[in-house]
Every structure is written in structure tokens, then in C-alpha cells.
Amino acid sequence: MKNIGHKIVFLSFFVLILVQANAQRFPKPEFESGYEQPSPTTPEPRSNALEYLDVLILFASLSLASWLVIKRRSRRGVLWLSIFTLLYFGFYREGCICSVGSIQNITLALFDPVYKISITVLIFFLLPLVFALFFGRTFCAGACPLGAIQDILVFRPVSIPVWVRKALGFIPYLYLGLAVLYAATGTDFIICRYDPFVGFFRMDGPYTMIIIGIALLLLGLFFARPYCRVFCPYGVLLNWMSRFSKYHMTITPAECISCKLCEPSCPFDAIEIPVSEKVRTQKVLRQNLKRFSLYALLIPVWMFIGGYAVSSSHVLLSKAHQDVYLSELLIAHPELKSDTKNLDIKAFLESGKTFDELVANASLIRAKFKSGGWFLGGFLGLVIGIMIMNQFVFRTKTIYEPHKGDCFSCGRCMDYCPVVKLK
Amino acid sequence: MAEDKIIKRREFIHTGVRFALGISLAGIGVAAARKTTAEKWVWQIDPAKCTQCGRCATDCVKSPSAVKCIHAYEVCGYCDLCGGYFKPGVKKMETGGENHLCPTAAIQRKFIEEPYFEYVIIEELCIGCAKCVKGCSSFGNGSLHLQIRHNLCDNCNECAIARVCPSDAISRVPASQPYIIKGDFHGGTKA
Ligand code: SF4
Numbered sequence: 071m072k073n074i075g076h077k078i079v080f081l082s083f084f085v086l087i088l089v090q091a092n093a094q095r096f097p098k099p100e101f102e103s104g105y106e107q108p109s110p111t112t113p114e115p116r117s118n119a120l121e122y123l124d125v126l127i128l129f130a131s132l133s134l135a136s137w138l139v140i141k142r143r144s145r146r147g148v149l150w151l152s153i154f155t156l157l158y159f160g161f162y163r164e165g166c167i168c169s170v171g172s173i174q175n176i177t178l179a180l181f182d183p184v185y186k187i188s189i190t191v192l193i194f195f196l197l198p199l200v201f202a203l204f205f206g207r208t209f210c211a212g213a214c215p216l217g218a219i220q221d222i223l224v225f226r227p228v229s230i231p232v233w234v235r236k237a238l239g240f241i242p243y244l245y246l247g248l249a250v251l252y253a254a255t256g257t258d259f260i261i262c263r264y265d266p267f268v269g270f271f272r273m274d275g276p277y278t279m280i281i282i283g284i285a286l287l288l289l290g291l292f293f294a295r296p297y298c299r300v301f302c303p304y305g306v307l308l309n310w311m312s313r314f315s316k317y318h319m320t321i322t323p324a325e326c327i328s329c330k331l332c333e334p335s336c337p338f339d340a341i342e343i344p345v346s347e348k349v350r351t352q353k354v355l356r357q358n359l360k361r362f363s364l365y366a367l368l369i370p371v372w373m374f375i376g377g378y379a380v381s382s383s384h385v386l387l388s389k390a391h392q393d394v395y396l397s398e399l400l401i402a403h404p405e406l407k408s409d410t411k412n413l414d415i416k417a418f419l420e421s422g423k424t425f426d427e428l429v430a431n432a433s434l435i436r437a438k439f440k441s442g443g444w445f446l447g448g449f450l451g452l453v454i455g456i457m458i459m460n461q462f463v464f465r466t467k468t469i470y471e472p473h474k475g476d477c478f479s480c481g482r483c484m485d486y487c488p489v490v491k492l493k
Numbered sequence: 494m495a496e497d498k499i500i501k502r503r504e505f506i507h508t509g510v511r512f513a514l515g516i517s518l519a520g521i522g523v524a525a526a527r528k529t530t531a532e533k534w535v536w537q538i539d540p541a542k543c544t545q546c547g548r549c550a551t552d553c554v555k556s557p558s559a560v561k562c563i564h565a566y567e568v569c570g571y572c573d574l575c576g577g578y579f580k581p582g583v584k585k586m587e588t589g590g591e592n593h594l595c596p597t598a599a600i601q602r603k604f605i606e607e608p609y610f611e612y613v614i615i616e617e618l619c620i621g622c623a624k625c626v627k628g629c630s631s632f633g634n635g636s637l638h639l640q641i642r643h644n645l646c647d648n649c650n651e652c653a654i655a656r657v658c659p660s661d662a663i664s665r666v667p668a669s670q671p672y673i674i675k676g677d678f679h680g681g682t683k684a
Pocket residue numbers: 170209210211214215216217218297298299302303304305308
């Protein structure tokens with residue numbers, strides 16, 4: 071192994087000398103005909119001022135969405151706003167950068183000592199969450215291009231059984247956890263890579279993602295907002311902010327009269343129906359309390375199992391990292407070290423890094439996955455534990471209300487309520 | 494009245510949690526703020542690291558790629574037998590298509606004076622395949638090299654080429670200095 075290292079060092083020296091020689095291979099001519107040497111053109115990137123304008127527009131759409139749904143109570147207004155968002159943040163800004171993907175930039179900035187982010191990215195991450203803390207998920211209602219493209223294609227929504235919804239509700243947590251793990255280890259930005267709609271916004275992209283995008287939009291005709299409900303990792307954060315929001319929208323402008331008219335109005339099954347008195351007998355309540363505490367006690371066990379399981383799959387998870395992949399490949403097939411057809415190997419040989427360095431770096435990254443796996447698994451265990459525990463929570467609910475976490479504040483249900491506010 | 498108490502208590506808990514969530518958001522904000530700059534960041538290729546693998550042409554989310562060949566004239570030798578223009582081993586230095594190394598004939602050869610020729614990239618034709626770059630750096634001065642063109646690039650949150658570049662040649666640079674051009678290039682004309 072040492073020997074190969076030496077050879078590579080030698081080889082890289084050789085390459086280095088070659089490169090140095092390159093620069094002087096042919097001297098720059100001295101022209102006599104008065105030829106003026108042109109300069110390469112350097113078209114500027116989109117100006118920084120425009121990025122700040124984007125922040126301003128985000129702030130404006132969030133404020134407008136919140137006002138429209140909470141004060142004006144206008145579904146039509148929200149609809150127009152989401153069309154604007156779709157055009158501006160979607161088709162014009164081509165989907166980048168969005169708040170959903172910014173999770174990864176923030177994570178990487180927190181973990182990587184040299185990675186820097188622009189302040190606009192940080193604002194894109196924080197602003198919708200702060201708004202959710204006060205007004206609910208108004209970002210989803212009118213400022214998210216991914217939400218908007220799905221929302222305008224809600225055609226004939228069907229109601230999904232509660233248990234299916236609960237089970238699917240676990241996926242966003244998993245997605246969020248993986249996205250953070252992959253971003254923190256500097257492996258990949260999976261949210262951006264598997265963004266199903268950015269291909270539409272750009273009218274270009276890998277065809278697999280375009281197909282998945284089309285499939286999701288078609289599914290969305292019946293299963294409204296599939297990406298939001300089953301995948302969106304940012305939705306997890308918004309959900310939790312919104313649950314404790316101060317001024318969340320309500321279905322009725324005044325007092326709910328339990329007329330049930332709004333019951334079928336929400337395409338996302340986000341309306342909570344009052345719990346019937348029968349279920350709330352003292353006996354049932356006491357029994358539930360017992361189960362609730364039992365399952366609460368089980369949470370640490372779930373966390374440990376989750377942590378152990380994910381951490382032990384760190385070998386598999388870390389394969390996505392380029393260095394880990396390459397070193398594994400070279401360890402398993404040492405004969406490939408001279409394979410100049412493999413671009414990755416060839417570039418590695420030319421880079422002048424030694425094999426030992428590569429392996430050392432790969433095991434460092436793998437160690438990060440191992441410890442990160444405990445956090446991710448623990449987090450997922452906690453989520454599962456709480457989900458199970460919550461089966462036994464019965465809220466004493468007497469009126470029709472949106473579930474503050476799941477409701478996208480789209481405003482559809484408001485039009486179904488017959489109650490009018492008396493001045 | 495008991496109901497009232499329950500509602501009050503629930504409201505109190507909600508306010509508490511809301512504050513806790515707000516504080517955690519502020520915490521993330523402060524922690525991340527130390528890594529923020531007022532400036533924007535864009536992706537660029539370091540020509541010193543690029544090994545001309547060809548993935549720039551195939552892996553950009555744009556088609557054709559936002560990566561184009563640029564010519565750092567400063568470093569060019571204006572050779573008659575250009576390693577970036579001609580296929581290796583051409584018999585006669587004729588500008589016929591069969592002699593072009595570039596698959597799209599995106600390089601224009603112009604006579605300047607004996608024995609010097611100027612080579613200009615026609616950007617609309619270039620697909621960023623790096624074939625000429627390879628030729629130029631193996632047989633010439635390496636004045637042809639790839640750059641991400643910011644009028645074409647979408648500035649993806651994570652550049653799709655950076656992810657697969659075997660040489661780690663693509664990284665983010667401050668938007669005020671968005672190009673890494675060989676030779677002592679300062680500014681230059683702006684398109
Ligand atoms: S759930 Fe996610 S994708 Fe859907 S609207 Fe909200 S932030 Fe956007």
C-alpha cells in the first residue's frame with residue numbers, strides 16, 4: 071500500500087512539472103501588425119440587489135397571504151396570490167433558491183467551518199417559519215411555488231383514511247432527517263436533487279425527475295398536494311410552528327354552529343371533527359391516560375432502537391459520498407487503480423492525493439455518518455414514539471376547526487361556512 | 494368554570510411553547526448569521542483543478558450546458574498547429590471540418606500575421622465538452638479552458654456538475670469575482 075502511495079506521489083510530481091512546463095511551452099508572440107489582443111467576456115451573474123428584491127417580495131407575499139386569509143377571508147385573493155407566486159418564484163426565478171431547500175444551506179453552514187451563505191438565504195429560511203409562528207402556514211397558502219403548482223391542480227380530491235394519513239405523515243420526518251444528515255456531512259443536497267417540480271419551472275432537467283413530477287401532479291388531481299403532505303421536509307418545521315401559532319385562520323368568522331357544512335370542504339383532510347360525547351366517558355378517559363403514560367415511557371426505547379438501527383446502517387448511508395464510494399471501490403477492486411477509463415479514478419490519480427489520504431478522509435466521513443446516525447435514528451424514534459402515544463389523546467373538541475399543524479391556510483373551507491359576522 | 498380553567502391552562506402552555514419555538518428560531522438565526530455574508534455566491538470552475546473529464550457537457554441541469562469554453566488570450570501562443578483546434582496527427586493544417594477537434598466546430602481560426610493565428614470560441618455552438626481544453630493543455634499553453642457562464646447558469650442551490658466533478662474543480666465563489674480566468678486577467682469587457 072505504501073508503495074502505491076509513493077508511486078502516486080511520484081506521478082503527481084511528474085504531472086506538476088508538466089503543468090508548470092505548460093505555461094511556458096509557447097511564449098506569447100510579439101505582434102507587429104498592430105493586432106490588439108481581445109479579452110474574454112465575463113457576463114455578470116444576476117445582481118445582488120435583485121436577490122434582496124426577492125426577499126422583499128417574499129415578505130410582501132407572506133404578509134399579503136396572512137392578511138388575505140385571516141383578515142379579508144378571501145379564498146379568491148389567496149388563489150391569485152398563489153398564481154403570482156407560481157409565476158414569479160416558480161417560472162421566473164426558476165425555483166431557486168426556495169425556503170424548502172434552504173434547510174440544507176443552513177445545516178451545511180452550521181456544520182462546515184468554511185461554507186458561507188448569503189444573508190438572503192438565511193432570511194428565506196427563517197421568514198416563513200416566523201410567519202407560521204404567528205399566522206399559521208400562510209407560506210404554503212400563497213408564497214411557496216411548489217405548493218402553488220399543486221394547489222391549482224386540485225381537481226377532485228378524495229378523502230384519505232386517517233390511519234393512512236398518519237402512516238404517510240412519518241415520511242416528511244424521515245426526509246427531513248436524511249436531508250439534514252446528508253447536508254451536514256457535505257454529501258449531497260437531496261431536497262434539491264429530488265425536487266419534482268423545479269424541472270417544470272426551468273422547462274429542462276433530468277427526465278426521470280420530470281416524469282416523477284408529472285406523476286405527482288396527476289396524482290394531485292385526486293390526492294391533493296401530494297408533495298406537501300407526503301414529502302415536504304420544510305412542512306415538518308412549518309407544521310410545528312403553526313401548531314402554536316397565535317392567530318391561525320378559523321373556518322367560521324364568528325361562532326361555529328356545528329352545521330357540518332364545511333366538513334367535506336377541505337381537500338387535504340385538515341378539518342378536525344368534534345369528538346362525540348360517547349367517547350369521552352370518564353372510563354375511556356382514564357384508560358387512555360394509562361395507555362398514554364405507558365407509551366410515553368416507551369419513547370426512550372424507541373429512540374434507542376432508532377438510533378441503533380440508523381447508526382448501524384451508516385456504511386450503506388455513507389456510500390452516497392463520493393470519497394467513501396471511491397475508496398470502497400478501490401479497496402474492493404485494487405486492480406482498478408490503473409483503470410484510466412474510469413473518470414473518477416483517473417481524476418483522483420491526477421489530483422495528486424495519495425490513496426491513504428483518500429481512505430483516511432473516507433473513514434472520517436463514515437464516522438460522521440455513524441454518530442449522525444444516532445441523532446437521526448433517535449429523532450425518528452422520538453417521532454414514532456410520539457405518534458403512537460398521540461393515538462390515545464382525545465381533545466375535548468366541540469367545534470369544527472382546522473388542524474393547525476396540517477392546515478395550509480388555503481382558505482377553501484371559509485366559503486362553506488354559513489355564519490356571517492355581525493358587526 | 495372548570496372548562497374555563499382548562500382553556501386558560503392550554504393557552505398558557507401554547508404561549509410558552511410559542512416562545513420556546515421562537516427562541517430556537519432566533520438561536521438558529523444567530524448561529525447561522527455568523528456564517529453569512531452580504532454577498533451572493535455563485536458556482537465556478539477552477540481551471541487549475543479541472544481534468545477535462547467531459548461531465549460539464551452532460552451533467553448541467555441546462556441543455557446545452559451553462560459551461561462554455563473561454564479563451565484566455567493572455568496565455569495563448571497563437572500557434573499555427575493548435576492542439577485545441579486540430580485533431581491530433583492532422584496531415585495538413587487545413588480548416589476543413591474533418592480536421593476539427595471540436596465536435597460542433599465552435600472554434601474559429603483567424604490568420605493574424607506570419608506565423609500566428611487567433612482562435613475564437615463561438616459560444617452559441619460550444620457545448621462545454623472540454624475536448625479542445627484537453628488538446629490545448631496537452632499540446633499547447635492551456636489557454637482554452639472551461640468556465641461557468643453566468644448569463645446562462647441558473648445558480649442552482651447545489652450545482653449538478655459540482656456533485657459529479659471527479660476533480661472537485663467546481664466550488665462557490667463570491668459573485669463580485671465570478672470568474673477564474675487564466676493569466677493575469679483583470680475584469681475585461683463585460684458582455
Ligand atoms: S408543504 Fe412544503 S411544498 Fe407544500 S406549500 Fe408548504 S412549504 Fe411548500
